[in-house]
Amino acid sequence: MVGSIIDGKQHAINLRERIKIATDNLISKYGITPGLAVVLVGTDPASEIYVRNKGIQTKEAGMESLEFRLPEDTSEEKLLKNVKDLNENQSVNGILVQFPVPEHMSQQRIIETILPSKDVDGLHPVNSGYLASGLKGMVPCTPQGSALLIKETLGDLSGLHAVVLGRSNLVGKPIAQLLLKENCTVTVCHSRTKNLKEVCLSADILVAAVGIPELVKGDWISPGTTIIDVGINRLDAPEKGPGKTKLVGDVDYNGAIKNASSITPVPGGVGPMTIACLLLNTLIATCEQNNIEFSKLGF
Ligand code: NAD
Secondary structure, eight states: OOOEEOOHHHHHHHHHHHHHHHHHHHHHHHOOOOEEEEEEESOOHHHHHHHHHHHHHHHHTTOEEEEEEEOTTOOHHHHHHHHHHHHHOTTOOEEEEOSSOOTTSOHHHHHHHSOGGGBTTOOSHHHHHHHHTTOOSOOOHHHHHHHHHHHHHHSOOTTOEEEEEOOOTTTHHHHHHHHHHTTOEEEEEOTTOSOHHHHHHTOSEEEEOSOOTTOBOGGGOOTTOEEEEOOOEEEEOGGGOTTOEEEEOSBOHHHHTTTOSEEOOSSSSHHHHHHHHHHHHHHHHHHHHTTOOGGGGOO
16 A cells, blocks of 8 residues: 655644744734744855745744854854843844855854744754753754654654654754654664664654665665655756756655555655644744743644
8 A cells, every 4th residue: 555645834834824823823812923033154055945935934933033143254253242142132033044054153052142042943952951841942953843744644653663764953853852852762773773673564654864876775764664755955956957956855755655655755744844843833932922821822
């Protein structure tokens, strides 16, 4: 039996609609409009697209969008001063610095300069500490979006074996923490893991966040597995015409869908959930900063 497709685009539309309603309630009940500041250093084309989409979707959700574009040769000191100013700015509830930043800057120093309460990317060590301790904090957007897709697909995850490929701070580790919180038995694999195929075959839920095109083959999937493909890899696609490219995930989609019970496509799977979760984090951060109970917004 061929597996079903987990339509991340539609899930994200539904989530953004709920966020818009809650934001409208926040504005009408409390007179507070959430503000999200996005800082982009340089002119990386992919980052430009992400930042533009974030701005559009922030406004569509009824929030204030502030964009700061700094030249490639901006000093780290100047960027950190910019971040500190945003920390102080009362109308800014969430701060996101678009990564990657130019090589002369320390990504970690930037992350640690953002106030944990405004860290809507959820990467500050204070927030990763909260997540690791099972406490409330800002959860990184892509892992949060992945976990939402899994829960909306499967419901109760208790006792299921979740295999996570990848152990980055951005994706793999936080996804593993979220699935542990949902009472999964979690196996985290990485570049040194032996017998990767056998481990994948034992999964009820398989999350691939590696960055290697189609690493996971169809015969690595046991019947009934739910697959979340976080990978985004751009490959040449001469079949589409000269100079054309295509996006593929970390899973061989056509091979895996024959065995999986459900699978996210690339594109159109996890990707759209990332910005939706960024908006959710901005809304939650606004509530926390103003001592407003999030549950009162009708979300
Ligand atoms: P990363 O390079 O920081 O981490 C990759 C991880 O994969 C590492 O932990 C490494 O140990 C592991 N790995 C490498 N080779 C492996 C192998 N052969 N077997 C098992 N594990 C192996 O990457 P990242 O930032 O975690 O991103 C992973 C992928 O997710 C990338 O394709 C990235 O583009 C994508 N991504 C997507 C979104 C989204 O919105 N959908 C967001 C962030 C990242």
